[in-house]
Amino acid sequence: MKIRTHTSLFAAVFGAAALVAAVPMSAMAQDRTQTEAEEEGDSAQPVNDTWITTKVKADLMATSDVPGTTIDVDTTNGVVKLSGNVDSKAQHDKAISVAKGIKGVKSVDAKGLAVAKGGKK
Structure with a gap:
């Protein structure tokens, strides 16, 4: 039973760490200047x-x-x-x-x- 608990805990921590590491990458991919957004016709900025x-x-x-x-x-x-x-x-x-x-x-x-x-x- 303890092995499953540790395994589940490890999976949860590892999964959370992977998610946190992925967030800055997606944020950087979406980070555009106002001028770039305007040139692309994006009014959401x-x-x-x-x-x-x-x-x-x-x-x-x-x-x-x-x-x-x-x-x-x-x-x-x-x-x-x-x-x-x-x-x-x-x-x-x-x-x-x-x-x-x-x-x-x-x-x-x-x-x-x-x-x-x-x-x-």
């Missing part, structure tokens, strides 16, 4: 404020006719705040449009984004 800020800033930098280096971006609970100076109303509107197009953005506050005096309408 959570979007956080830091990711939104980074993505908005990167898209502003990559958008022609928008001075991404002069626009500051801050995100709180999905609300993106844009601040800084742009040369025209068109740049102002384009920056807002870019920010609104990012996944996870609930709204855009551009009160702090000013068109330079003498800027184009």
Whole structure:
């Protein structure tokens, strides 16, 4: 009877150890960045404020006719705040449009984004 108990205990411990060893491998296989998930069309990944800020800033930098280096971006609970100076109303509107197009953005506050005096309408 004791042999079975030890054998069963050994099997349980060995099985649990194998399971624990397998968990990190499967977790690593599923660990993807938000950008990778977005590129693959996976909307199950959570979007956080830091990711939104980074993505908005990167898209502003990559958008022609928008001075991404002069626009500051801050995100709180999905609300993106844009601040800084742009040369025209068109740049102002384009920056807002870019920010609104990012996944996870609930709204855009551009009160702090000013068109330079003498800027184009």
